[in-house]
Amino acid sequence: xxxxxxxxxxxxxxxxxxxxxxxxxxxxxxxxxxLKILLLEYKNTSLFAxxxxxxxxxxxxxxxxxxxxAERTGLHDIYLEQFYTFGDLGRYDPEPMRAIMQGKGxxxxxxxxxxxxxxxxxxxxxxxxxxxxxxxxxxxxHCEWWELSSLPTLMxxxxxxxxxxxxxxxxxxxxxxxxxxLLPETFTMGELQSLYETILGQKLHRxxxxxxxxxxxxxxxxxxxxxxxxxxxxxxxxxxTGA
Amino acid sequence: xxxxxxxxxxxxxxxxxxxxxxxxxxxxxxxxxxLKILLLEYKNTSLFAxxxxxxxxxxxxxxxxxxxxAERTGLHDIYLEQFYTFGDLGRYDPEPMRAIMQGKGxxxxxxxxxxxxxxxxxxxxxxxxxxxxxxxxxxxxHCEWWELSSLPTLMxxxxxxxxxxxxxxxxxxxxxxxxxxLLPETFTMGELQSLYETILGQKLHRxxxxxxxxxxxxxxxxxxxxxxxxxxxxxxxxxxTGA
Numbered sequence: 022x023x024x025x026x027x028x029x030x031x032x033x034x035x036x037x038x039x040x041x042x043x044x045x046x047x048x049x050x051x052x053x054x055x056l057k058i059l060l061l062e063y064k065n066t067s068l069f070a071x072x073x074x075x076x077x078x079x080x081x082x083x084x085x086x087x088x089x090x091a092e093r094t095g096l097h098d099i100y101l102e103q104f105y106t107f108g109d110l111g112r113y114d115p116e117p118m119r120a121i122m123q124g125k126g127x128x129x130x131x132x133x134x135x136x137x138x139x140x141x142x143x144x145x146x147x148x149x150x151x152x153x154x155x156x157x158x159x160x161x162x163h164c165e166w167w168e169l170s171s172l173p174t175l176m177x178x179x180x181x182x183x184x185x186x187x188x189x190x191x192x193x194x195x196x197x198x199x200x201x202x203l204l205p206e207t208f209t210m211g212e213l214q215s216l217y218e219t220i221l222g223q224k225l226h227r228x229x230x231x232x233x234x235x236x237x238x239x240x241x242x243x244x245x246x247x248x249x250x251x252x253x254x255x256x257x258x259x260x261x262t263g264a
Numbered sequence: 265x266x267x268x269x270x271x272x273x274x275x276x277x278x279x280x281x282x283x284x285x286x287x288x289x290x291x292x293x294x295x296x297x298x299l300k301i302l303l304l305e306y307k308n309t310s311l312f313a314x315x316x317x318x319x320x321x322x323x324x325x326x327x328x329x330x331x332x333x334a335e336r337t338g339l340h341d342i343y344l345e346q347f348y349t350f351g352d353l354g355r356y357d358p359e360p361m362r363a364i365m366q367g368k369g370x371x372x373x374x375x376x377x378x379x380x381x382x383x384x385x386x387x388x389x390x391x392x393x394x395x396x397x398x399x400x401x402x403x404x405x406h407c408e409w410w411e412l413s414s415l416p417t418l419m420x421x422x423x424x425x426x427x428x429x430x431x432x433x434x435x436x437x438x439x440x441x442x443x444x445x446l447l448p449e450t451f452t453m454g455e456l457q458s459l460y461e462t463i464l465g466q467k468l469h470r471x472x473x474x475x476x477x478x479x480x481x482x483x484x485x486x487x488x489x490x491x492x493x494x495x496x497x498x499x500x501x502x503x504x505t506g507a
Contacts, residue, residue, distance in 0.1 A: 039284050039381070039383065040283045040284060041282050041283060041284065041285065042284065042285065042383055076351065076383075078381065079353065080353065081351060081352045081353050081354075082349065082350075082351020082352065082383055083351065083352075085351075103348060103349060105346060106325065106346060106349045106385050107325075108319065108324060108325020108326065108328075108385075109324045109325065109326075110322065110323065110324050111324075138282070138321065140282065140285055140319075140325055142349050142351075192439070196435070
């Protein structure tokens with residue numbers, strides 16, 4: 022079932038929306054050593070893009086982000102974090118927008134609001150892709166998870182936006198309490214290390230990783246239970262509540 | 265000598281500028297245990313504000329930031345970093361802008377572009393305030409360094425913007441290579457700790473601080489030279505080049 026797009030591309034003036042301001046979403050999905058991101062494919066265009074949207078004149082910017090992400094992907098209640106606002110002149114390229122509108126059977130005039138220069142606020146989120154089933158909206162044929170290592174060519178500067186989001190995700194990894202939702206309730210140090218390695222895209226030294234994680238003071242070690250002869254069973258940890 | 269403001273407040277339509285998009289700058293100044301920020305006081309209004317500006321339709325957002333900071337404060341070649349984009353409806357308040365224009369002898373109509381809702385991109389920088397002498401532009405009486413602990417009431421949501429910038433500065437402290445410009449070429453661990461304590465606004469444990477700093481792998485210890493009987497002279501460090 023098709024969902025209604027949140028704005029009418031047939032409205033030339035973009036009434037009801039802040040002019041020149043967009044949002045784009047880099048939704049990272051993690052599960053068992055795989056890191057993916059969510060992409061739309063626009064109808065009849067072969068154009069791949071990040072989900073994005075526009076801000077209504079009567080809503081907060083961050084509220085607009087949550088609303089449009091839900092409208093375009095079907096993903097509700099996602100915690101989105103801003104990471105950068107993209108405003109280079111070089112990102113201005115009306116042709117993909119024109120193609121998207123033509124793909125819907127419209128013939129926009131040159132002064133159409135969606136063909137003007139936009140500054141876009143980048144948001145990202147990190148979730149378990151096995152627990153999130155995206156649904157495309159009326160503008161897109163597909164809304165799917167793509168392996169980060171094999172992305173298709175993305176429209177405009179969206180590839181650059183992905184790289185910048187990835188830089189931020191990696192730099193903030195130690196501070197992300199949201200990681201808890203990507204692991205089982207209790208986990209081994211090896212499972213935590215695997216999550217880090219997948220997101221960082223590189224192998225880490227086991228002893229250095231363990232030392233660093235313990236020094237962050239956010240993990241709680243579960244008392245080892247008697248488990249028959251399994252003397253080598255690894256310790257289990259969980260995130261401290263309130264950490 | 266008064267500098268020319270970068271836009272004509274007498275132009276009702278704001279021609280040549282991106283509509284609805286502003287920038288605000290939180291310029292932190294550090295020197296010997298003091299942390300300050302740069303504020304403007306607008307003419308005939310008693311309104312205190314962060315320096316800010318607007319983006320020309322033919323320039324990059326980040327370029328606009330450097331240009332307007334220079335125009336409004338006289339500070340050139342400052343490395344500015346984005347930290348957050350503020351877009352709450354609650355920040356919309358046309359009255360201060362109206363007062364600023366009236367302070368310049370203008371009577372803006374209600375549809376004046378500067379009285380509309382703005383989303384603002386926040387930038388911050390950290391520099392040595394003894395090496396930066398700000399100059400007010402034509403709109404402001406004063407452009408001065410204020411102790412962070414005794415700021416005057418700021419217009420609109422500027423106080424919130426300062427707090428958000430401070431959060432970012434503190435969270436990023438370990439990653440800021442720009443810290444080198446705030447210390448002498450060689451410095452003691454105590455001097456580095458003092459910088460951290462001033463910016464974090466709290467005392468740190470000496471041994472834990474030293475251990476953490478050394479583990480970051482960005483400091484180089486200078487070989488101790490023979491210095492008579494001064495056996496207790498502390499080690500000197502410098503930042504590794506290329507670190």
